[in-house]
Amino acid sequence: MRILRHFANVPEADKGAVVALGNFDGLHRGHQHVIATARDIARADGRKFGLLTFEPHPRTFFGKETEPFRLTPFRIKVRELQALGADVLFVLRFDDSIAKRPADSFVTDILHNGMGASHVVVGYDFAFGAGREGNPEYLKSRADELGFKATSVQPARDEVEEIYSSTLIRKYLKNGQPQRAAALLGHLWDVEGRVREGRQLGRTIGFPTANVDLGESICPALGVYSIRAGARVDGRIRWYDGVANLGVRPTVNGEGVVLEVHLFDFEGDLYGSYLRVAFIDYLRAEKKFDGLDALKAQIAEDSRQARDLHLARALGAGDFVGEDM
Numbered sequence: 001m002r003i004l005r006h007f008a009n010v011p012e013a014d015k016g017a018v019v020a021l022g023n024f025d026g027l028h029r030g031h032q033h034v035i036a037t038a039r040d041i042a043r044a045d046g047r048k049f050g051l052l053t054f055e056p057h058p059r060t061f062f063g064k065e066t067e068p069f070r071l072t073p074f075r076i077k078v079r080e081l082q083a084l085g086a087d088v089l090f091v092l093r094f095d096d097s098i099a100k101r102p103a104d105s106f107v108t109d110i111l112h113n114g115m116g117a118s119h120v121v122v123g124y125d126f127a128f129g130a131g132r133e134g135n136p137e138y139l140k141s142r143a144d145e146l147g148f149k150a151t152s153v154q155p156a157r158d159e160v161e162e163i164y165s166s167t168l169i170r171k172y173l174k175n176g177q178p179q180r181a182a183a184l185l186g187h188l189w190d191v192e193g194r195v196r197e198g199r200q201l202g203r204t205i206g207f208p209t210a211n212v213d214l215g216e217s218i219c220p221a222l223g224v225y226s227i228r229a230g231a232r233v234d235g236r237i238r239w240y241d242g243v244a245n246l247g248v249r250p251t252v253n254g255e256g257v258v259l260e261v262h263l264f265d266f267e268g269d270l271y272g273s274y275l276r277v278a279f280i281d282y283l284r285a286e287k288k289f290d291g292l293d294a295l296k297a298q299i300a301e302d303s304r305q306a307r308d309l310h311l312a313r314a315l316g317a318g319d320f321v322g323e324d325m
Helices: 029-045 074-083 103-114 136-146 166-174 178-185 292-315
Strands: 002-004 018-021 049-055 088-093 119-123 149-153 190-196 210-212 223-233 236-247 258-263 274-284
Touching (some): 018 029, 029 119, 029 149, 074 190, 119 136, 136 149, 178 274, 210 274, 223 292, 236 274, 258 274, 274 292
Parallel strands (some): 002 088, 018 049, 119 149
Antiparallel strands (some): 190 274, 223 274, 236 258
16 A cells, blocks of 8 residues: 655556545544445446545634544554555645635645545535635536546445444443453454553562553543454464453552553563554453552453453354454
8 A cells, every 4th residue: 555645746557546534543444345345346436446535634624622532543543444455545734724724625625636636526515725614515426527536435324223333332432441442343342552660569479461552543432441452462463352341540659640551361562562552342440459469460450351251252153353454
């Protein structure tokens, strides 16, 4: 997949693509429907399949968020978009020039003259241009005038008639409902971060942990989770079952929110490497214990419960996470 960070001087080989357009935060089932529609049109027309997204997220640019909210930070999003089969990914820097650009200029100068898109596919609620003046109907009208095509994909719903949305997924994560979030995403929600050195208290009580910074990812409900984690071992990614605590570690007077991951049946040093952590079940809220002995006993119980859940899932329907990144 070729990545282009501009719409000017696009190589001729990348012009004429069928392009799915959106922020795609979370790449949930609704986004996947939009992207699949563009991919199918591209394959049927013998065209390249392209994607257009923005960095940073517009909500970040406008300063509407006081805390991290991203479901899929850029590093993760690029990997997942590539897995969906895109030939070219246009990543436009969302800055003042994009924010203030009128809808007509966005269609004419970026999509038509710049990228030379043959067909643009958007979700039913996509808005663009200064003041969000552009919508799918406007896009289709201008596309007809300029000689390319535009398609608006209608909302997709889950089995309980909820429309797939990033906002709803964020709510489920904040409420400690990772399985519900996974149902809308179509895969387990995960984070990725570099393992940093901590106080190594876990080793002293028999439960060594890898400390992972959430970075710009949303912080879900604090507490203990059953997880799966992808770690690079012997040159390839291997997935391990585990348990993790996300919180401020009140028993040991911790500072700041930290994701502490304990991998089952793993021996090795992960310091400095990237760890991908998928959240499966919410086991309990974080609490303060009366000393390390009580904490150790609770971690043992958390680990037992997580192992039971992993085993039950392995014997049942499986989970949403594949074995490779």
